[in-house]
Amino acid sequence: MTSLFRFHGGVHPPEHKAESNATPIRPAPVPPLLHIALGQSVGNAAQPCVSVGDTVPAGACLGRAEGRISVAVHAPVAGVVRAIAPHPFAHPSGLSVPTLTLEPNGSTATVDPQPLAWQSADPRSVLAHLRDQGVVGLGGAVFPTHLKLGGTGLDTLVVNGAECEPYLTCDDRLMRERAQDIVTGILIAAGLTHARRILVGIEDNKPEALAAMQHAASGSGIDVVAIPTLYPSGGAKQLIRILTGIEVPAGTRSSDLGVQCFNVATLYTLAQALHQGLPVTRRIVTLTGAVAEPGNVEALIGSPIGWLLNTAHAGYCTEYGVIVGGPMMGFTLPDLNAGLTKACNGLIAKSPTLFPPRPPALPCIRCGDCARVCPAELQPMDLFWLAKARQFDRAQAQHLFDCIECGACSYVCPSQIPLVDYYRFAKGELWAADRDKKAADRARQRHLFREHRQARDKAEKAARFAAARPAAVPLASAGGSAEQPPTPTSSDAAKQAAIAAAMARAAAKTTPPSAASAAVEPPPIPSPDEAKRAAIAAAMARAAAKTAPPSAVPAAVEPPPIPSPDEAKRAAIAAAMARAAAKTAAAAVASPPESPTP
Amino acid sequence: MKSAPYLAQSNSVRRVMLTVVAALLPALTVATWFFGIAVWVQVGQAVLACLLFEAAMLRLRGLPLAPFLTDGSAVLTGMLIGVCFPPLGAWWLVWVGSFFAIVVAKQLYGGLGHNVFNPAMVAFAVGIVSFPAQMAGGATVYAPLSNLEQLALIFSHTLPADLGWDALSSATPLNAVKVALSAEVPLPLALFSAGVSGVPNSLVGLAVAYLLGGGVLLWRRVVTWHGPVALILTLSTLASVGWLLSPARFAPPLFHLLTGSVMLGAWFIATDPVTGCTTPRGKLWFGAGVGVLIWAIRSFGSLPDGVAFAVLTLNMMAPLIDRHTQPPVFGRKKKASP
Numbered sequence: 001m002t003s004l005f006r007f008h009g010g011v012h013p014p015e016h017k018a019e020s021n022a023t024p025i026r027p028a029p030v031p032p033l034l035h036i037a038l039g040q041s042v043g044n045a046a047q048p049c050v051s052v053g054d055t056v057p058a059g060a061c062l063g064r065a066e067g068r069i070s071v072a073v074h075a076p077v078a079g080v081v082r083a084i085a086p087h088p089f090a091h092p093s094g095l096s097v098p099t100l101t102l103e104p105n106g107s108t109a110t111v112d113p114q115p116l117a118w119q120s121a122d123p124r125s126v127l128a129h130l131r132d133q134g135v136v137g138l139g140g141a142v143f144p145t146h147l148k149l150g151g152t153g154l155d156t157l158v159v160n161g162a163e164c165e166p167y168l169t170c171d172d173r174l175m176r177e178r179a180q181d182i183v184t185g186i187l188i189a190a191g192l193t194h195a196r197r198i199l200v201g202i203e204d205n206k207p208e209a210l211a212a213m214q215h216a217a218s219g220s221g222i223d224v225v226a227i228p229t230l231y232p233s234g235g236a237k238q239l240i241r242i243l244t245g246i247e248v249p250a251g252t253r254s255s256d257l258g259v260q261c262f263n264v265a266t267l268y269t270l271a272q273a274l275h276q277g278l279p280v281t282r283r284i285v286t287l288t289g290a291v292a293e294p295g296n297v298e299a300l301i302g303s304p305i306g307w308l309l310n311t312a313h314a315g316y317c318t319e320y321g322v323i324v325g326g327p328m329m330g331f332t333l334p335d336l337n338a339g340l341t342k343a344c345n346g347l348i349a350k351s352p353t354l355f356p357p358r359p360p361a362l363p364c365i366r367c368g369d370c371a372r373v374c375p376a377e378l379q380p381m382d383l384f385w386l387a388k389a390r391q392f393d394r395a396q397a398q399h400l401f402d403c404i405e406c407g408a409c410s411y412v413c414p415s416q417i418p419l420v421d422y423y424r425f426a427k428g429e430l431w432a433a434d435r436d437k438k439a440a441d442r443a444r445q446r447h448l449f450r451e452h453r454q455a456r457d458k459a460e461k462a463a464r465f466a467a468a469r470p471a472a473v474p475l476a477s478a479g480g481s482a483e484q485p486p487t488p489t490s491s492d493a494a495k496q497a498a499i500a501a502a503m504a505r506a507a508a509k510t511t512p513p514s515a516a517s518a519a520v521e522p523p524p525i526p527s528p529d530e531a532k533r534a535a536i537a538a539a540m541a542r543a544a545a546k547t548a549p550p551s552a553v554p555a556a557v558e559p560p561p562i563p564s565p566d567e568a569k570r571a572a573i574a575a576a577m578a579r580a581a582a583k584t585a586a587a588a589v590a591s592p593p594e595s596p597t598p
Numbered sequence: 599m600k601s602a603p604y605l606a607q608s609n610s611v612r613r614v615m616l617t618v619v620a621a622l623l624p625a626l627t628v629a630t631w632f633f634g635i636a637v638w639v640q641v642g643q644a645v646l647a648c649l650l651f652e653a654a655m656l657r658l659r660g661l662p663l664a665p666f667l668t669d670g671s672a673v674l675t676g677m678l679i680g681v682c683f684p685p686l687g688a689w690w691l692v693w694v695g696s697f698f699a700i701v702v703a704k705q706l707y708g709g710l711g712h713n714v715f716n717p718a719m720v721a722f723a724v725g726i727v728s729f730p731a732q733m734a735g736g737a738t739v740y741a742p743l744s745n746l747e748q749l750a751l752i753f754s755h756t757l758p759a760d761l762g763w764d765a766l767s768s769a770t771p772l773n774a775v776k777v778a779l780s781a782e783v784p785l786p787l788a789l790f791s792a793g794v795s796g797v798p799n800s801l802v803g804l805a806v807a808y809l810l811g812g813g814v815l816l817w818r819r820v821v822t823w824h825g826p827v828a829l830i831l832t833l834s835t836l837a838s839v840g841w842l843l844s845p846a847r848f849a850p851p852l853f854h855l856l857t858g859s860v861m862l863g864a865w866f867i868a869t870d871p872v873t874g875c876t877t878p879r880g881k882l883w884f885g886a887g888v889g890v891l892i893w894a895i896r897s898f899g900s901l902p903d904g905v906a907f908a909v910l911t912l913n914m915m916a917p918l919i920d921r922h923t924q925p926p927v928f929g930r931k932k933k934a935s936p
Contacts, residue, residue: 008928013605092601166605237929250929327604355604361613362665363711367871368822369609377928381876381919399927407603414609415711421601 003083005245007238009373010230011408013166013328015205016354018100019295020286021169025177027298028285028311030077033337034102034302035087041136042143043069045098045597054081057109059279060272061132064099071134071144072102076281076300078107090324090341095335102302113277118188123152126192126274133273134280139263140325142343142493145270148260149192155258156244157195159186161202161209161269162227162234165326168346170284171264173296175209178268179216185267186222188274193260198222198263199243205229232406238375250402265345271281285344287312289323290351299340306336309347312418320350327355328407362415370409370419376402380409387426392433395426403427499537611710615670617818618866621811622677625862628807632800633685635745639752641680641694647696648676653757655705671710675699677688678718682859682906683725686743688732695721715913716825716873722906782788805861812865821869824881829864830855832889840897848897860892863905873913879923880916887919 039045046063050056056075063073079102114133118126127146135145139160159182163171173181190198200217201216202210204226207269208503227242229231230415237248240259254261262270265284272278280354281301288294293315299308305324309316324344348354370380378399386395403423408417629637652672656663679695681867699717707713725733743758750756815821833854840848856861859867868874868888875884888908896906912919926932 011607011608014605019824134713195819241928248657249930250927251928323602323604325602327602329602330604331602332600358606359610360665362669363709365611365614365711365872366876367614367820368876369819371876377925379924395705398924399930402927402929404600407605410603411605412607412609414611414614416606416610418601420603424601 004225004227005242007241007375008377009240009375009408010232011373011411012229013231013411015229016167016288017169017172017205020167020288020296021172021206021297025173025284025296025298025338028300028303028308030104031303031307032103033082033304034076034079034104034300035304035337036073036075036100036102036302037087037089037339037341038063038073038084038098038100039089040073040134040142040301040342041069041071042141043067046070046073048084048098048100050081050100052081052084055079055107056081056102056103057107057111059111059113059281061279062102065131067167069144069147070131071136071146072132072279073280073301074134075102076302077102077104078109079104088335088338090333090338090344090519092331092334094338099339100302115277116274118274119191123192130270130273133278135264135266135269135273136267136280136342138269138283138342138345139236140329140343140345142341145262145266146176148176148255148262149189151191151255152194153258154193154195154255154260156197156199157186157190157193158236158240158243158254158259158261159198159200159222159264160234160236160239160261161200161206161213161264162239163206164203164229164231164234165328165330165346166231167288167348168286168326169288170286170296170345171208172209174265174268174284175206176212179209179212181271182213182264182268183216184275185269186217186262187220188270189260189262189267190222195260198226201227201233201243203227203233203238204231216463224490231408232375232404235375235404235406237404250399273481280342283340283342283344284350285340286346288346289348289354290320291316291349301342302339304337305333305344305347306339308338308340309349313349317351320352320355321416323348323350323355324346328411329405361417364415364417366515367414369412373408373412375406375408376404378403380419380423383426384417384422387422390429390454392426392430398429400426400430610669612668612670614820617672617673617820618815619670619677621814621818621820622681622813622866624810625681625804625807628803629681629685632803634743634748636748636752637681637686639689639749640683640685640687641677643689644679644692644696645676647693648679648700651697651700652705655701655709659705659709661709665711669710671704672700675704675717675721678862679721681704682718682722682862684733686748686751688755691725691729692721694729695725698724711872713872715910716870718869719867719906719909723910726901726906764795801856805856808861808865812861815865815869816819822878822881824866824878825868825874825885828882828885829868829883829889829892830860830888833860833893835894836890839857840893854893854896858882859903859905863888863892863909867905867909868912873909873916875916875919875923877920877923877925878884879925880919883919883923884912884916887915 010428037045038048044066047066048063050060050062053327056062059076060076060078061072061077062081065072081100082103083101084098085101086096087101089095089097089099091097114129116126116129118129121129127149130146130149131144136142137145137148161171161175163169186198186200189195196223200213200222202213202224205209208532210224210226217224225243227239232238233242236254238252240246240248240261244259246254246257246259248257248259269280269283273280282298283301284292284296285308286296287309291309293312295312297308298313305322308319309322318336321332322336323346324333325331325346327348330346330348364380364381364384368381370384371378374380376399380403382398383395383400383403386392386398387400392400400423405420405423407420408418410421413419493561605825626637626641649672652665653663656666676696679692679699683692683695699721703715703717703720704710705711707715747758752861812821812826816823836850837849837851837854864885868885875881889903891908891911892904895901895907901907
């Protein structure tokens with residue numbers, strides 16, 4: 001028996017798990033269209049490796065991993081690629097991201113499974129295999145799993161079956177029905193990391209799952225532990241604390257302390273990928289809330305979310321929106337056409353009876369209930385006052401960024417203040433300030449460099465003048481011919497500078513096309529570095545030209561620096577989130593409460 | 599709700615405030631049992647006054663009455679003023695007190711949640727500083743007065759014909775002790791069992807009633823143990839040391855704990871979340887500070903009781919204490935536990 005530890009705080013929201021955990025996992029039907037976002041993990045989106053119009057078999061790779069933090073994306077069923085274009089994504093901002101639209105064609109064509117004998121294979125090829133099978137953390141963070149299995153000599157492997165979010169039962173059902181596969185996955189992960197100790201944490205409100213897992217794990221050395229039901233025990237750091245007593249220090253990873261945490265569903269797909277050779281193309285999703293037939297379905301990644309909920313309740317009411325994830329940390333989906341992602345563990349149809357509107361917020365009375373329940377042991381009321389007063393730097397000094405946004409503070413607040421909104425707002429402002437500061441730093445560096453360059457050019461010009469003068473003076477004194485321009489040498493210099501500038505500009509202009517023509521596959525956008533370098537070269541040439549009389553050189557048009565598309569996107573997402581958070585916060589503050597209906 | 603969490607406990611400021619109001623009922627009942635209806639007259643008046651002043655200020659500030667007037671905070675302030683003002687004091691005393699509590703201490707500072715000082719203690723301090731005679735005179739409840747005679751005294755300042763004014767000016771136990779101690783005469787120990795104004799066991803009865811209310815607050819998780827325990831421990835420790843060193847000069851610890859408004863202050867005043875500390879260690883310091891000041895004011899000051907001024911002083915220090923008692927954050931503790 002493992003001795004358990006406590007984490008600070010926690011709450012007991014109504015569980016609402018009975019609605020959906022009574023029935024077995026149903027296979028979800030195949031939708032008419034699948035919208036498979038190419039970015040299914042933290043990090044880079046996959047690079048599409050099929051073209052519009054291609055017919056692909058089930059399990060075919062649709063996009064390859066791009067860079068280190070990325071995983072591949074696969075076709076859940078056979079079908080025809082209809083589009084590779086931006087499509088609304090399951091994200092609070094409702095942003096459109098590159099998405100592959102697949103139209104299932106009913107064919108049974110399937111890519112041959114590619115199992116891997118992971119015990120005998122080179123560890124690196126195992127990790128590459130996991131990457132190419134699209135294995136990511138299915139607990140919601142969608143971190144590429146192969147990156148967490150890289151190191152060996154792990155002390156403790158923590159398996160997360162806590163499922164502390166109310167309403168969600170997908171892990172519960174998975175553990176009840178497929179415990180053996182999960183155990184296989186656990187053993188693979190333990191084998192890859194050489195873990196000395198394996199602890200599976202399951203909240204004690206899931207006795208059937210506990211029993212199933214204990215049965216499947218018997219004799220394997222895996223310790224399946226019942227932990228007290230207390231939200232948010234399923235947070236990775238909280239679960240590690242409960243099971244091992246270790247408090248993962250802020251700013252470090254648990255792996256630095258020899259602990260690694262995996263969700264049960266992740267390990268299930270890990271076993272599928274290595275043992276069965278099946279890529280991750282579907283996941284268990286809890287469909288619950290205001291639907292007629294709540295339950296869990298095994299749904300194809302990319303299934304339109306609105307359509308998927310319809311399978312649990314034909315013509316369910318979309319008026320009140322859908323929560324993706326759990327009610328404590330999920331988000332309201334802006335566009336029901338978004339495709340299911342690997343992160344979607346639950347879809348909850350909202351209704352005013354299940355999720356009544358929050359009573360109007362009253363001022364904070366500093367009762368400290370929030371601090372009593374905060375698992376990060378912050379002082380949420382202080383952070384709230386600081387965020388409200390826009391003292392973001394002080395909020396940061398009080399460890400705002402240690403907030404995991406679990407929502408426990410918001411849940412208990414007697415003044416009904418949407419506290420987490422304030423923290424999101426403050427974080428957004430701090431991120432924006434950080435970006436602005438970096439931009440300002442860059443601008444200052446550019447300015448300093450420009451000043452330095454101008455001074456240098458001036459000095460060089462003066463030196464050239466000094467060198468040329470002794471030659472020019474005798475000419476002027478000897479001549480008297482009117483055709484001679486008054487300062488022939490300076491005009492020569494100007495001409496030379498103009499020529500140099502033109503050549504530099506031409507070189508800068510021709511660089512991307514020539515590089516493109518040389519490459520086999522033309523990159524869609526010139527690499528930002530190249531463009532920047534060319535721009536700098538052109539600017540320097542122009543500067544050199546400008547030191548000559550202005551009439552001699554036509555003003556060159558500065559090519560605007562091309563921002564990296566990733567950067568722009570990230571900035572847009574962050575801005576949209578900050579705006580959304582600010583709006584809700586502002587609405588909560590601005591609209592004075594009318595009646596305190598509980 | 600627009601963003602997560604989409605669930606919220608059905609708790610409210612009103613529920614918190616009304617829980618505290620309910621926790622005051624044992625003490626009110628005991629007071630009525632021992633002394634008659636006077637305390638209810640003061641409580642009723644103070645609650646009415648607080649609600650009226652609150653409504654007027656909300657109107658002046660352009661705020662809606664609906665959520666704020668019914669949040670229970672004005673009712674609670676009124677209740678506290680009612681129980682800490684002299685039961686037989688002139689009727690207008692609590693009105694003056696309520697004005698300063700609600701208009702000045704609460705609403706001018708920004709209303710609910712924004713006040714720096716405990717409103718009820720501001721009311722008491724204004725009363726004791728501005729109207730010392732009236733505050734002291736009405737502090738003694740003379741048991742033989744019937745309820746009607748009490749009403750007559752409060753509202754028309756008249757006494758039954760057979761009673762002289764000097765009967766009322768008899769000192770409170772605290773005053774009696776103070777006078778006796780400063781005169782270095784042996785302490786009238788009979789005061790203990792005699793209780794307030796000769797009503798047997800009234801001192802102990804009231805203290806126990808407030809303690810019971812404190813228990814309710816602890817049970818309902820409206821307050822934590824830190825403040826009251828620190829206050830009571832500090833006060834009794836200091837009182838014990840003083841009394842053991844010089845029994846003729848200092849009052850015994852039990853006397854400190856049972857008299858005046860120490861139990862009221864420990865459980866209902868020093869635990870006020872708005873004006874107190876929020877961190878656990880901060881609450882300990884806050885309670886301890888109040889305890890020290892109560893003992894110091896009672897032992898060396900000229901005021902009859904020190905709870906109000908002790909609390910107001912610590913109110914000023916609360917933000918500073920909070921800043922220096924921030925508990926360590928998860929993952930940022932110096933020594934990682936196992």
